[in-house]
Amino acid sequence: MLNKLYTPVFVAATFCLLFFSSCNEKTVAKEERKNYELTDSLLPLVKVTDVVMAPQTDAITLTGKVAFNDDNVAKLYPMVSGNVSGIIVVLGDYVHAGQALAIVRSSEIAGYNNDLVSAETNLRIAQINLEKTKDMYKSGLASMPDSLNAAMTYQQAKASLLRTN
Incomplete structure (x- = not known):
């Protein structure tokens, strides 16, 4: 019976304790704000105007020039002339030595390739x-000068191939 009496008293006492403990005023340390002072040299540059109603702007327009750093730019001078038919890299890409940058169609390169194929064919012949x-010389059907002439022709074809490479 006493237990039934103490339960509401206990709940009421807990409620009062929580209610009165939450009513304390918390003291927060206020930060002292330092006022900004204009120097005498900046004072003539400041323009003070009245507040007016105006539409809100979401963008700021600035003027300027975007430039690249010359120290980070490598100049390219091609060995042959021609037309660029495709670009493999774009501005800002990191490239490595030996990496292809563009595809150049050149009549000079076509001529060099033709010379190379011709020199390889001449060497094989x-x-x-x-x-x-x-x-034929070993079997006695060809003379020594014919054999030397064939050896000299082979050496010339070999030198021609080395020159075209």
Whole structure:
């Protein structure tokens, strides 16, 4: 019976204790604000106007010039002339030595490729002629000058191939 009496008293006492403890005024340390003072040299530059109603602007327009750093730019001078048919890298990409930057279609390169193929073909023909002439010399069907001439032609074809590379 006493337990039934103490329960409402206990709840009321707890409620009062929480209510009165929350009523304390909290003291917050106020930060002292230091006022900004204009110097005499800045005072003539400041313009004070009245407040007026105006639409809110979301953008600021600034004038300026965007430039690149010359120290970080490498100048490219191609070895051949021609038309650029494709660009592989774009401005701002990091590139490494030996990486292709663009595709250039050039008649000079086509001529160099033609010379290379021609020199390789001449070397193969000279090598075959040299082998045949040596075989014929061993069997007695070709003379020594013919064999030397075939060897000289082979050496010239080899030098021509090295020159085109």
